[in-house]
Amino acid sequence: VPSDRPPRLHRLARSIRLVGLVVLILVVVFVVTAAYSASRLRVERSNAAGPTAEFAGTDRIVVVSAVNLSNPGLYPIDQLTIVSRIAWPDGTLLASSESTPQSIAGMSSVTVPVRLDLNPGATGSLYALLTKDEVLPVTTWANATYAGAFPVSVAVRTNYSWGAPFAGLAATAGTPVDANGSFQEPVTVTFANDAPLADQGTFAFSLIGAQGQVCGSGTLGVDVPPGSSFGQSLRIPIATGCPLAGGSVMANYQSASWNLALPPEAIP
Amino acid sequence: VTATTGPLDGEANVATAPYRVPSVGRRIAVAVLRLVPLLFVFVVVPYLLLRRLDAIGVGTALSWPVLAIAGTVLAVLSTARYLARPTRAYGPLSVLQSAVGLLYLLYLASAATARVAFGGGVTFTIGYAEIFWILAVVPVVGIGAGLVTTVEDFRHPGERLPWEFPAPRVG
Numbered sequence: 001v002p003s004d005r006p007p008r009l010h011r012l013a014r015s016i017r018l019v020g021l022v023v024l025i026l027v028v029v030f031v032v033t034a035a036y037s038a039s040r041l042r043v044e045r046s047n048a049a050g051p052t053a054e055f056a057g058t059d060r061i062v063v064v065s066a067v068n069l070s071n072p073g074l075y076p077i078d079q080l081t082i083v084s085r086i087a088w089p090d091g092t093l094l095a096s097s098e099s100t101p102q103s104i105a106g107m108s109s110v111t112v113p114v115r116l117d118l119n120p121g122a123t124g125s126l127y128a129l130l131t132k133d134e135v136l137p138v139t140t141w142a143n144a145t146y147a148g149a150f151p152v153s154v155a156v157r158t159n160y161s162w163g164a165p166f167a168g169l170a171a172t173a174g175t176p177v178d179a180n181g182s183f184q185e186p187v188t189v190t191f192a193n194d195a196p197l198a199d200q201g202t203f204a205f206s207l208i209g210a211q212g213q214v215c216g217s218g219t220l221g222v223d224v225p226p227g228s229s230f231g232q233s234l235r236i237p238i239a240t241g242c243p244l245a246g247g248s249v250m251a252n253y254q255s256a257s258w259n260l261a262l263p264p265e266a267i268p
Numbered sequence: 269v270t271a272t273t274g275p276l277d278g279e280a281n282v283a284t285a286p287y288r289v290p291s292v293g294r295r296i297a298v299a300v301l302r303l304v305p306l307l308f309v310f311v312v313v314p315y316l317l318l319r320r321l322d323a324i325g326v327g328t329a330l331s332w333p334v335l336a337i338a339g340t341v342l343a344v345l346s347t348a349r350y351l352a353r354p355t356r357a358y359g360p361l362s363v364l365q366s367a368v369g370l371l372y373l374l375y376l377a378s379a380a381t382a383r384v385a386f387g388g389g390v391t392f393t394i395g396y397a398e399i400f401w402i403l404a405v406v407p408v409v410g411i412g413a414g415l416v417t418t419v420e421d422f423r424h425p426g427e428r429l430p431w432e433f434p435a436p437r438v439g
Contacts, residue, residue: 009420010428013413020409027403149398157389 034147037073037106043142043154044068046111051160052196055258056117061129063095063116063160067142070109075147077104083141086116086160089134094118114140130260131169133194134162163194166253166260171205173249173267176238184235185267187249189220192229199224201255207236208247208264215242286435289354299347306346310339321382329379338372354429359418366410373400373407 006014046066056062063086071077082099095118104110116138118129128134142154174186185207193199200223207216218236238244248264290298314335321328345365352358377400383393420427 006431007420007424007427009416009424010431013416013420013428016409016413016416020406020413023405023409024403027399027406031399149396149402151395153393155391155393157391 030147030149034073034075034150037075038146038150040072041077042068042070042072051114051116053162054197055255061118063118065114065116067112067114068109069104069112071104072107074106076106078145078148080104080112080142080144082112082114083143084114084116084138085140086118086136086138088136091137094136127260127263129162129164131164131166131191133164133167136160136162163196165193165195165197165199167192167194169262171203171249171251171262171265173207173265175268176244177235179235182240183238185216185238185244185249186233186235187218188231188233189222189251190229190231191224193224193226196226198226199230199255201253201258204252204254205234205236206250207238207242207244207267208250209242209244210246211243213242215239215244215247287430287433288435289429289433292351295351295353299351302350303343303347306343307340310343311336314339324384326382326384328382330376331379334375338368338375341368342372354433356418356421356425359414359416359421362414362417363411364414366407366414369407369410370404373404376400377404 044067046068051063051065053061053063067082069077069080079101080099080103081101083096084098085096086094088094095116097114097116099112099114102110102112136159138158138160140156140158142156143152145151169191170189172188172190174188176183176185187205189203201221203220203222205218205220206214209215216236216238218234220232220234222230222232224230244267247267249267250264251262253260253262314330315332318328318330318332318335342365345361345368349358349361349365352361377397380397380400381393381395383391385391417428
């Protein structure tokens with residue numbers, strides 16, 4: 001008797017092929033929707049002017065930036081990590097940072113902070129950053145998995161123009177002058193504030209004699225707005241009978257959040 | 269155009285419904301017509317895609333000769349499978365085509381990374397191997413279906429023909 005029902009094995013083979021077809025259709029739908037969702041992703045720096053720098057503690061500079069990530073699509077971004085490295089112009093690593101991994105659900109936005117803690121360790125390096133304008137190469141990597149299936153990596157190489165807060169700093173000692181029987185040492189301080197923040201603090205100077213004894217001291221308050229130059233002299237009284245020739249001027253800059261020892265300047 | 273009805277190639281007639289198998293000549297004609305779009309999809313499209321990606325600076329690890337050879341093999345196997353559909357060779361050819369398809373997807377998965385460099389020092393890299401791993405389910409399922417068909421043709425020759433080549437209803 002003819003039957004309209006296909007044989008069992010034929011039905012099985014057809015069902016298996018149907019499963020394959022369904023998987024294929026689902027994958028195609030997934031890829032198309034993921035591509036559309038990914039095309040709507042928006043990444044931008046939260047501060048259009050670029051990273052900002054600030055002093056931290058007594059011996060550190062922190063470069064702060066943030067990345068805004070808008071994910072209006074359907075699929076999440078998982079394990080987003082942003083790694084940044086800032087180096088000296090010769091490529092030597094200066095500082096690096098790595099954000100904690102985070103996930104961004106679909107149809108949401110997040111701001112990922114990027115904080116580069118410049119703590120060079122060596123006083124010379126720190127001094128160079130404070131007194132020399134530099135172009136520092138910065139490399140930032142963002143790694144994430146999109147839609148649970150696409151590992152994505154973005155690398156951005158830029159140059160960060162570092163403006164030194166005491167660019168070209170010099171504390172120059174002159175020849176002692178006689179002022180009504182007592183001698184004074186003229187010290188001239190010059191620098192330019194190329195940093196985006198004001199230099200508000202005090203220079204403290206010590207005159208060190210040839211034998212290492214302190215022959216005098218003085219202070220000079222400064223309040224230099226960003227983008228301005230500074231040049232000022234002060235006269236430091238010299239203790240009677242204290243030989244300065246062959247000695248040096250020791251200087252220290254102190255502000256509310258900063259304490260910087262400057263290299264000694266020889267006294268002629 | 270002639271057509272075969274009833275049992276084919278000496279196979280026992282276990283069918284319970286009338287069927288009409290297209291003649292060999294007709295199957296060859298249709299197979300050749302099918303081969304053209306298959307070669308276009310498996311060979312020409314990958315070539316154009318790779319060339320386009322290369323033109324816009326997207327680097328991939330895919331090898332064009334490998335894609336061309338694999339695509340041609342897949343298209344030819346698909347054609348052979350179509351030709352052999354009314355015969356016992358259909359099941360084994362289905363298994364073979366799915367196995368080659370699986371190897372093809374595994375190759376694509378192994379090279380599924382694209383890298384593009386934009387101006388301003390920005391480099392974008394994306395991996396898409398997961399898609400091919402998921403897609404590999406399709407040929408794996410195809411191998412299963414081919415095995416079932418092979419068993420069916422071995423145990424009950426011609427059993428599936430009435431449902432694969434149903435005779436046109438009259439009236």
